[in-house]
Amino acid sequence: MRSRFCGPGDDDETEGGFAGPFGGFFGRHRGGPFARRRGRRVFDSGALRLVVLGLIGEEPRHGYDIIKDLKQRFQGAYAPSPGAIYPMLQLLEDAGLVTSEAHGLKRLYTITRAGRAYLDESRDELDRIRAQIDEAAAPIGEVAIGDAIRDFRAALFARMRRGTLDETRARRLRDILLEARDKIEKL
Numbered sequence: 001m002r003s004r005f006c007g008p009g010d011d012d013e014t015e016g017g018f019a020g021p022f023g024g025f026f027g028r029h030r031g032g033p034f035a036r037r038r039g040r041r042v043f044d045s046g047a048l049r050l051v052v053l054g055l056i057g058e059e060p061r062h063g064y065d066i067i068k069d070l071k072q073r074f075q076g077a078y079a080p081s082p083g084a085i086y087p088m089l090q091l092l093e094d095a096g097l098v099t100s101e102a103h104g105l106k107r108l109y110t111i112t113r114a115g116r117a118y119l120d121e122s123r124d125e126l127d128r129i130r131a132q133i134d135e136a137a138a139p140i141g142e143v144a145i146g147d148a149i150r151d152f153r154a155a156l157f158a159r160m161r162r163g164t165l166d167e168t169r170a171r172r173l174r175d176i177l178l179e180a181r182d183k184i185e186k187l
Contacts, residue, residue, distance in 0.1 A: 048084070050122055050125060050126050050129060051070070051130070051133070052085070052088060052089070053111070053115060053118070053119060054119060054126050055069055055070075056092075056111050056115070057115065060108050060109060060111075061108070062107065063085050063086050063106075064082075066080075066085055067079050067080055067081075067085055073133055073134075073137055074137045075146020075149075075150070076147060076150030077145070077146035092115070093109070096112060097111065097118055098112060098115055099112055
């Protein structure tokens with residue numbers, strides 16, 4: 001089956017996923033939607049694009065609003081960078097899935113009919129990704145781990161920004177971080 005979004009020579013099926021308007025950016029990829037490459041990525045690019053399109057489908061949004069929404073959904077433990085979101089918004093616009101309008105220094109993104117149709121076609125995949133987001137970000141009992149991660153990161157970066165680490169303190173900090181990592185891995 002060929003998608004109306006595929007270009008000449010594109011097939012609907014790429015490595016495990018639907019080609020969509022981006023020749024394979026949407027859909028499942030190796031490792032699923034939460035692929036971790038070298039432990040650093042929360043989403044694969046296809047899953048994030050579909051989630052972003054879904055957010056714009058709920059209501060028109062600015063790029064900053066998308067970043068803020070995702071950060072809130074992950075209790076502050078994850079937020080996509082502007083360097084990931086803004087080029088993606090341009091890609092969505094270039095594909096005709098969203099339009100944008102300048103509002104002062106910001107751009108407001110709105111889903112198009114083609115974007116809505118793509119969301120309808122991808123509803124099962126988007127629902128599956130959202131369920132995984134909810135599961136990954138949900139508090140366990142009364143414990144909201146994301147808040148602790150956010151506070152930890154803030155303390156670490158504040159300490160490093162102060163610029164008062166000499167070699168001895170830097171080694172102690174590194175040892176604390178390695179010990180914490182080891183304890184987490186043994187849980």
